[in-house]
Amino acid sequence: MNEKILIVDDEETAREALSEVLTEEGYEVSTAQDGYKATDIMKLENFDLVLCDIIMPGMGGMEVLKQSQKQSPGTIFVIMTAFGTIQSAVDAMTQGASDYVVKPFNFDEFLMKLKRLFKEHKMRRINISLKKEISQKRRHERLIGQSVELNKILNLVNKIAPTSSTVLITGASGTGKELVARAIHDKSPRKDEPFLPINLAAIPSDLIESELFGYVSKSSDGTTALSEGLFKVVSGGTLFLDEISTIPMDLQGKLLRAIEQKEIIAIGGRAVERVDVRILAATNKELTEEVVQGRFREDLYFRLKVCEISMPPLRKMKDDIPALVQHFITRHNTELNKNVRGIDDNVAKRFMSYQWKGNVRELENMIERAMIMCEEDIITEKDLPMDFINARAVDGDGVILKKVVEQCEREHIKSVLETANYDKKKASSLLDLSLPSLYRKIKELKIE
Known part of the structure; x- marks a missing residue:
């Protein structure tokens, strides 16, 4: 898609000449003869770059810059100025303008400057996108639990x-x-x-x-x-x-x-x-x-x-296991292209009575392996490795199965509600529950 440029200049000859050159270069160009017309156009269209004269009758370039920042803060804004008003252009840059060009300008140098600005702008957007992506990933790399x-x-x-x-x-x-x-x-x-x-x-x-x-x-x-x-x-x-x-x-x-x-x-x-x-x-x-x-x-x-x-060690923080299980399931659903919703009661009981000598890392590896083996939307004992099934349970903490199941259920429902943006009707459909049943569960499990 070609970049869209808005030229704002009260001098018709300069405006048309610029439009012709930029159109020949493949840009999609619109023009405005004053600041008022420019702001009206910017309300209706988004532009990649605005090229604006700094001194115009009525609304000058500085005011157009302010309006552009309000309406489209991501737009590149370039000030055009005569030699005698360079300081004004520099002042405009301190207010948020991306660059300035001095009239009359060499078109070859001008076009090179535009390409550089577009390239830098693209790199900034990529950088922002990468930071958001990293931020999203980092949200999955946090301390999980409420113990x-x-x-x-x-x-x-x-x-x-x-x-x-x-x-x-x-x-x-x-x-x-x-x-x-x-x-x-x-x-x-x-x-x-x-x-x-x-x-x-x-x-x-x-x-x-x-x-x-x-x-x-x-x-x-x-x-x-x-x-x-x-x-x-x-x-x-x-x-x-x-x-x-x-x-x-x-x-x-x-x-x-x-x-x-x-x-x-x-x-x-x-x-x-x-x-x-x-x-x-x-x-x-x-x-x-x-x-x-x-x-x-x-x-x-x-x-x-x-x-x-x-x-x-994880065996000392067993109250965090249900939250960790749901967290790892959510993470690996994306990575493995799965739609696993949780673990059944028997798996929950085994997880809570196991010693986890490898701690949280071992738990995550167990979840990932089980999800790979899982053919349904709930992890069951058949998805777990035999050495884990045969391991002797050590339940010295007196864990009650009902409490374990409630913790797992609470974390799963909270996760689904977040996925559905707290739309309870949508969440009840994802959970395969009736809407009244979901409201009852929310109340019973004290989900806020």
Whole structure:
């Protein structure tokens, strides 16, 4: 589709000449002889770009700019000005104009400028679209549940996030340590800056230093080049160092200096560089024991645990299982092109009595596998792997089946209501319930 351009100029000759040139270039062009006519046209049509003279009788270009921003804030607005009024054009840019051109202008240069503006505008729209897409995905990557334990963690996150303090997140694998780190970043003043998670255990020990701090290389002709490390790449943002216990002992002092002094020196370099990075670290090991064994510096340990969040295992947060199950089903329905609605009572009972040694990660993997096997819209025991079915249930928490079923039912109905934009008639159809039955369920399960 060709871009639509509106030309606003009280000089008929200039207006027609511009229209002819832009039409020949393939643009869809409309014209207006004054600001009043332009605003009327903009009420009826959307334009990709408005090209407007700054000085016109009646309504001038600045007022047209204001009207354009009100009616179509995403439209590119370019001011045309004579040499003597360039300052006015610059002032217009501070008010939101995209650019300006000086009359009389070279058409070749003018057309190149338009192409550049359209390209930049397209890239901005793509960027906005990607940010929305990432935001949508991030909504599926959040801490899920309403247990007492999780609420304590969320309260800690809310207190810690606004600060710049280092945070140590501890807990077994699969408990959601990275999700906590993301939550801290997303609620912090650095939320619009990069968040970079790094698994130190996955980087060869002899490469960790160059990855974190960068290195200076020297070519055969004697020139040097700096390859920036992650501390520079993520400048202004948050660096999440997972498996912090695996960092080599000889690098721990350098990391401590980076945290305390906010200074780094690249390998092979001499210049001290200032860095602005918040450090969040995580481990599934007991760092105090690592300190005792001489594998971890005590001063670094205390610097990292200015604030500490301990993630409980899933078996200690069983009240969150129904919400997590529904969350993972909703996520994987999209990825697997399925329409699974939930789990049956027997599966719910097994889930609530299982130990989940792999924690939330194991639960998600179980849900994904069951959904792949599931041929109906409800996951049943036949969709679960035999080793899970044969596992001995450990129900030391006295979980009552009725309570489990109610929790699963509540989460499922809430999810369907959200999908139906809280249209209860549509939701009752999706749930295969009568409307009175849905209202009764909402009341019984205390769904707000």
